[in-house]
Amino acid sequence: MSKKKKSKISVLAVLLIMAGVAALVAAGAFGAWHYQSYSVGIQLAGEQDMVVEVGSGFTDPGASAWVEGNLFDKAQKPLEVATQGGVNTHKLGTYELKYSAVFAKEHFLGNKQAFAEAVRTVTVVDTQAPLITLHTQEGAFTFPGQSYVEEGFAAQDNYDGDITQLVQRQEIDGKVYYTVADSSGNTAQAVRDIFYDDPIAPELSLLGEDIMQVKLGDSFVEPGYTASDNVDGDITARVTVEGSVDTAAVGRYTLTYTATDNFGNAVSCSRIVKVVEKIMPPLPKGKGGVIYLTFDDGPGPYTERLLDILDKYGVKATFFVVGRYDLTLTKEMVERGHAVGNHSYSHVYDKLYASEKAFFNELYAAQDRIEAACGVRTRLVRFPGGSSNGMSQVSMRQLTRSLVNSGYAYFDWNVDSKDAGGATTPEEVVYNVCSGVADKTMAIVLQHDIKEYSVDAVEEIIIWALENGYTFEKLTISSPGCHHATRN
Numbered sequence: 001m002s003k004k005k006k007s008k009i010s011v012l013a014v015l016l017i018m019a020g021v022a023a024l025v026a027a028g029a030f031g032a033w034h035y036q037s038y039s040v041g042i043q044l045a046g047e048q049d050m051v052v053e054v055g056s057g058f059t060d061p062g063a064s065a066w067v068e069g070n071l072f073d074k075a076q077k078p079l080e081v082a083t084q085g086g087v088n089t090h091k092l093g094t095y096e097l098k099y100s101a102v103f104a105k106e107h108f109l110g111n112k113q114a115f116a117e118a119v120r121t122v123t124v125v126d127t128q129a130p131l132i133t134l135h136t137q138e139g140a141f142t143f144p145g146q147s148y149v150e151e152g153f154a155a156q157d158n159y160d161g162d163i164t165q166l167v168q169r170q171e172i173d174g175k176v177y178y179t180v181a182d183s184s185g186n187t188a189q190a191v192r193d194i195f196y197d198d199p200i201a202p203e204l205s206l207l208g209e210d211i212m213q214v215k216l217g218d219s220f221v222e223p224g225y226t227a228s229d230n231v232d233g234d235i236t237a238r239v240t241v242e243g244s245v246d247t248a249a250v251g252r253y254t255l256t257y258t259a260t261d262n263f264g265n266a267v268s269c270s271r272i273v274k275v276v277e278k279i280m281p282p283l284p285k286g287k288g289g290v291i292y293l294t295f296d297d298g299p300g301p302y303t304e305r306l307l308d309i310l311d312k313y314g315v316k317a318t319f320f321v322v323g324r325y326d327l328t329l330t331k332e333m334v335e336r337g338h339a340v341g342n343h344s345y346s347h348v349y350d351k352l353y354a355s356e357k358a359f360f361n362e363l364y365a366a367q368d369r370i371e372a373a374c375g376v377r378t379r380l381v382r383f384p385g386g387s388s389n390g391m392s393q394v395s396m397r398q399l400t401r402s403l404v405n406s407g408y409a410y411f412d413w414n415v416d417s418k419d420a421g422g423a424t425t426p427e428e429v430v431y432n433v434c435s436g437v438a439d440k441t442m443a444i445v446l447q448h449d450i451k452e453y454s455v456d457a458v459e460e461i462i463i464w465a466l467e468n469g470y471t472f473e474k475l476t477i478s479s480p481g482c483h484h485a486t487r488n
């Protein structure tokens with residue numbers, strides 16, 4: 001072989017070697033680049049910082065990861081994401097969720113690993129306010145001006161539970177304000193309107209007597225009164241007095257005292273002031289029973305007024321009328337429910353008690369006239385002067401027996417008003433009747449309706465009797481009799 005040929009081969013070899021080296025260098029460079037270019041991308045879904053209400057559900061939106069940076073095979077390949085940490089939605093706090101992804105590959109330059117991670121914070125918060133519940137108790141109330149007595153309340157929080165102990169209360173101008181805050185600073189308020197009531201009326205008392213007597217012409221001096229209230233205290237100055245007393249006119253005057261508290265509760269009481277011609281001792285207490293009011297010797301000029309007084313109280317009475325008088329009013333008596341009795345025709349003792357025959361003649365004559373006037377043939381009799389009279393020329397023992405045997409009933413009295421002698425003022429008549437009735441359970445009262453002061457006494461007698469538990473009845477043929485002892 002020539003030297004020249006040998007050198008051509010050598011040049012080629014050198015070129016080949018050089019090319020080889022260059023290829024190796026290039027491959028190495030690529031390999032190194034390739035090795036370096038693997039990395040992992042990671043991306044959170046949803047917000048990085050999340051806020052969750054305590055007690056509500058939480059769903060982790062997660063994250064996604066991928067490989068990046070490879071030209072050939074692995075570009076954008078999704079990677080599995082691992083999550084670390086958790087969220088307790090029942091407990092307040094800030095929780096971290098850590099997401100990570102790893103990519104691993106074998107490589108001729110060594111095993112390659114790429115890694116990425118992302119962090120999310122989840123804060124569990126309580127934004128819900130507590131709830132205050134106010135309790136009420138049946139019938140509870142507050143006296144005006146007094147402080148409220150708590151009926152009870154409760155505060156409940158969604159997170160802290162029972163926080164009743166934390167409630168602050170304040171009473172201002174008829175309202176109670178309740179406030180409370182939970183551990184997260186959420187507040188709640190409640191307001192109670194205080195129910196004011198004052199069911200208790202004031203107490204009012206009169207100084208002096210409830211029933212006073214003032215002598216005609218004297219001046220009346222108010223004895224005074226006191227009033228106090230459970231809330232307002234002494235309210236004596238606010239007592240009003242209605243009515244007046246005319247001491248220039250005999251009569252019964254009523255003064256009405258009224259005390260009213262600030263709440264409008266009122267109490268009233270009254271005092272009776274009697275303007276009288278004669279001041280009498282206080283009337284005794286009666287023990288209750290039946291009273292038969294009887295009026296003799298009418299009808300007279302005051303009888304009609306008497307009928308009105310009786311009607312005012314629904315009281316029934318008995319009128320023993322004189323047969324020879326104008327008997328027109330007996331019709332009125334019967335129509336108003338009273339009893340009419342026979343008190344002889346003449347009421348002249350010498351004539352009617354001259355003989356038994358004379359007595360019965362008067363009895364029948366009166367009976368006829370009464371019947372003609374009012375339609376009632378009465379068999380009720382009262383002897384003029386009573387069965388105990390000492391003027392009769394006939395034996396009263398005999399006369400009473402004959403009368404009863406003839407089908408009549410006669411009535412004397414066990415209470416004498418003394419209006420036919422002794423008493424000359426209404427006050428004396430009232431006193432005589434009431435003190436006479438007081439110790440009896442059955443009283444037949446003698447009055448005369450031809451005496452004005454006796455008629456004037458009737459209303460007081462009725463009022464006293466009703467206050468002392470008595471009832472009034474009229475006489476009938478079967479009423480319990482009251483017979484005096486006869487004198488002859």
Ligand SMILES: [Zn+2]
Nearest residue numbers: 296297384385
């Ligand atoms: Zn008489």
